[in-house]
Amino acid sequence: MDKLLLLGMNGLIWGLIIALIALGLAVIFGLLDIINLAHGDFFMVGTVLAWATLQWTGNFWLGFLIAPLIGLLLGALIQRVVIQPIQNVAALSIVATFGLSLMLQESVRITFGPTPRRILPPIQGTIPLFGIEYELYRIFAALVAITALAAFFLFLHRTRLGTWMRAVRHDRDTAIAMGIPAHRVYLLTFAIGFALAALGGVVAAPITTVDFRGGVDILPFCFMAVIIGGLGNLPGTAAAAILLSFLEGIIQSVADPTVARIASLVLMSAVLLLRPQGLFKGFTR
Amino acid sequence: MISPATIERLLVAALAAFLLSVPWSIPALINSFWVSVIAEILIWSLLAASVNLLFGYVGLLSFGQALYFGFGMYGVAIAISDFGWSFWPAFALGIVAAVAMAVATGIFAVRLTWHYFAIITVVFSLIFYFLALTNKWLTGGDDGVNFTLPATFSIGAAQWSFTDPAFQYLFILAIVLLCFWLMHRLVNSPLGHAFLAIRNNEVRASLIGLNVYLLRLIAFALAGFLAGVSGALFAFFGRYASATYMFYHVSGEAVVWAIVGGAGTLFGPLIGTAIFIVVREIVSSHWEHHSLVVGAVAILVVIFAPRGVMGLWRDWLARLADRRVPASVEAKLRTES
Numbered sequence: 332m333d334k335l336l337l338l339g340m341n342g343l344i345w346g347l348i349i350a351l352i353a354l355g356l357a358v359i360f361g362l363l364d365i366i367n368l369a370h371g372d373f374f375m376v377g378t379v380l381a382w383a384t385l386q387w388t389g390n391f392w393l394g395f396l397i398a399p400l401i402g403l404l405l406g407a408l409i410q411r412v413v414i415q416p417i418q419n420v421a422a423l424s425i426v427a428t429f430g431l432s433l434m435l436q437e438s439v440r441i442t443f444g445p446t447p448r449r450i451l452p453p454i455q456g457t458i459p460l461f462g463i464e465y466e467l468y469r470i471f472a473a474l475v476a477i478t479a480l481a482a483f484f485l486f487l488h489r490t491r492l493g494t495w496m497r498a499v500r501h502d503r504d505t506a507i508a509m510g511i512p513a514h515r516v517y518l519l520t521f522a523i524g525f526a527l528a529a530l531g532g533v534v535a536a537p538i539t540t541v542d543f544r545g546g547v548d549i550l551p552f553c554f555m556a557v558i559i560g561g562l563g564n565l566p567g568t569a570a571a572a573i574l575l576s577f578l579e580g581i582i583q584s585v586a587d588p589t590v591a592r593i594a595s596l597v598l599m600s601a602v603l604l605l606r607p608q609g610l611f612k613g614f615t616r
Numbered sequence: 617m618i619s620p621a622t623i624e625r626l627l628v629a630a631l632a633a634f635l636l637s638v639p640w641s642i643p644a645l646i647n648s649f650w651v652s653v654i655a656e657i658l659i660w661s662l663l664a665a666s667v668n669l670l671f672g673y674v675g676l677l678s679f680g681q682a683l684y685f686g687f688g689m690y691g692v693a694i695a696i697s698d699f700g701w702s703f704w705p706a707f708a709l710g711i712v713a714a715v716a717m718a719v720a721t722g723i724f725a726v727r728l729t730w731h732y733f734a735i736i737t738v739v740f741s742l743i744f745y746f747l748a749l750t751n752k753w754l755t756g757g758d759d760g761v762n763f764t765l766p767a768t769f770s771i772g773a774a775q776w777s778f779t780d781p782a783f784q785y786l787f788i789l790a791i792v793l794l795c796f797w798l799m800h801r802l803v804n805s806p807l808g809h810a811f812l813a814i815r816n817n818e819v820r821a822s823l824i825g826l827n828v829y830l831l832r833l834i835a836f837a838l839a840g841f842l843a844g845v846s847g848a849l850f851a852f853f854g855r856y857a858s859a860t861y862m863f864y865h866v867s868g869e870a871v872v873w874a875i876v877g878g879a880g881t882l883f884g885p886l887i888g889t890a891i892f893i894v895v896r897e898i899v900s901s902h903w904e905h906h907s908l909v910v911g912a913v914a915i916l917v918v919i920f921a922p923r924g925v926m927g928l929w930r931d932w933l934a935r936l937a938d939r940r941v942p943a944s945v946e947a948k949l950r951t952e953s
Contacts, residue, residue, distance in 0.1 A: 420922065430915040431915065434911035558731065600740065
C-alpha cells in the first residue's frame with residue numbers, strides 16, 4: 332500500500348513535469364506543424380544548464396531563471412536558422428530536427444562530457460504524507476510545475492502575445508490580414524516551446540540524472556501525451572501527460588519498470604485506435 | 617544529343633557496374649575496409665527503401681520500421697543459434713517473421729493516417745523493443761545474440777560462405793539489387809499506381825473503387841518484407857542480433873535517409889543512406905564528434921534541397937532539357953500560353 336502510494340505520487344509529479352515539456356512540444360506541433368524530434372534534447376539541455384548553473388554559481392535556484400532564458404534565446408536562434416527556411420513542412424521538419432537533435436547531443440557530449448551526473452536535491456528532507464515519508468523536493472517540483480502550467484495558460488489566454496498565438500493557430504491567413512506579425516509569432520512560439528522544455532529540465536534535474544542522452548526516453552512519451560490529449564488540445568495534452576505517468580507509477584508498484592512501460596504503451600495503442608481524436612475530445616470548448 | 621532519360625539510364629548502368637566491381641576495385645584503390653562499408657550501405661538502404669515505399673508511394677510516415685528490421689535480424693539469429701538451422705531456412709524465417717509481424721501490426725496501424733500512424737508505429741516498435749530487452753533468455757537484450765554463420769551454398773566439398781569477403785559482398789549486392797528491381801516492378805505495376813492514387817488523394821482513390829485499407833495493409837506488409845530482408849542481411853553480415861537495433865532511433869535514421877535521398881524515387885533511399893554512412897565513416901576516422909557533422913548535413917540538405925538529392929538532380933536535368941528546346945519553339949510556346 333505504501334509502495335503504491337509512493338510510486339503513484341512519483342508518477343503524478345513526474346507527469347506534471349512531463350506535462351510542461353509536452354506543452355512545449357504541443358505548441359510547436361500545433362502552431363508550426365513542426366514534428367520536433369529535438370524536443371527531448373531541449374529538455375536535456377535544461378538539465379545540463381541546471382547542472383552548469385550549480386557548478387558556476389553554487390546556487391541551484393538561479394537555474395530556474397537562467398535555463399528558460401537561454402532556452403528562449405536558443406529557441407529563437409534555431410527557429411531563424413533551421414526552422415524558418417523549411418517553411419513548416421512537416422516531413423522536412425523531421426529531418427531538420429533529427430539533425431538538430433544529433434548536434435545538440437554531441438555539443439553537450441563535448442562540453443559536459445559523456446558520463447551521467449547527479450544533482451543533489453537543493454531541498455533535503457522528507458515530510459510525512461498519508462503515512463509515508465515523502466521527499467520534500469518532489470513536492471516542491473510539483474508546485475513549480477503547477478505554477479508554470481498555470482502561468483502558461485494565463486499567458487495564452489490573458490495576454491496579447493498569447494492571443495496572437497492562438498489566432499495564428501486558428502487561421503493563419505486571417506490573422507495576417509488582421510495585422511498580426513505571423514513570423515514573429517512563429518519565432519516566439521518555438522522559443523517558448525524550448526523554454527518550457529528547458530524549465531522542465533531544471534525542475535527534473537535533481538530527480539533524474541543529467542546525461543547527454545537524457546532526452547531520448549522523454550521524447551516518445553511527450554509525443555504520446557500530445558496525441559492522446561488530442562492534437563491542438565493543450566489542456567488535454569497536459570492532462571494526458573499526468574494521467575499516463577500516474578498510471579505507469581501505479582503499475583510499477585506491482586511490476587518492474589519495463590513491464591509498466593510496456594503496459595502503458597499497450598494502453599496507449601488502445602486509445603489511439605479507439606479514440607484517435609484524443610481522450611478528451613468533447614470535454615473542452 | 618542525349619536525353620535526360622538516357623543520362624539516367626547510363627548512370628544506373630555505371631552505378632551497377634561500379635557496385636559489381638567493388639570487391640576488386642575498392643581494395644586496389646582505397647582499402648578493403650570500404651568494401652564492408654559499401655555492403656553496409658546496401659543493407660541499410662533496404663530499410664530506407666521500406667520507409668520510402670510507405671511514405672513516398674502510399675503517403676504513410678512510419679517511425680517503426682526498425683521493428684521489422686529487428687524481427688528479420690532475430691529470425692535469422694534464433695534460427696541459427698537456437699534451432700541450429702542452415703543458411704537458407706534461417707533467411708526464410710527472418711523474412712517470414714518480419715512480414716508476419718508487419719501484417720499483425722499493420723491490421724491495426726493502417727486504420728490510422730499521418731500523425732496518428734507515425735505515433736502508433738513508434739508505439740508498436742517500442743512495445744517490442746522493451747519486450748526484447750526484458751526477455752533476455754531469447755534475445756540477449758542489449759548484448760544480443762552471437763552466432764557462427766553456416767555456409768550459404770555447399771555442393772559436395774565445395775562451399776561458398778560469408779567468410780569470403782568477396783562472396784559476402786556479392787551475395788548482399790545480389791539480394792539488394794533483386795529487392796530494388798522488385799520495387800521498380802512494383803511501382804510501375806497497377807498496384808503501384810493504386811498506391812500513388814492513395815498518396816495523392818485518399819478520398820478520390822476510395823471513390824474510384826480502390827480498397828484503401830487493404831491496399832495500405834499490402835503496402836505495409838511489403839515494407840515489412842523490405843525491412844525484414846534488410847535485418848536478415850545485417851544479421852548475416854554482423855553474425856549477431858541485438859535489441860538496440862529495434863529502438864526508434866534506428867527507424868528515425870531510416871526516415872531521414874529516405875527523405876534526404878528523395879522520397880518517392882526508386883534510388884533516393886540508396887543515395888540518402890550512402891551520403892550519411894560515407895560522411896560518418898570519413899569524419900569518424902578523423903574526429904570523434906562526427907554526429908555534429910552528420911546533424912549539420914541533415915539540416916543543410918533539407919534547407920537547400922527540400923525534395924531531396926534526387927529532387928535536386930531531377931530539377932537540374934529538367935533545366936538541361938529546357939535549354940535544349942530550340943529558341944523558335946520556345947517563343948511559340950510562350951505566345952500560346
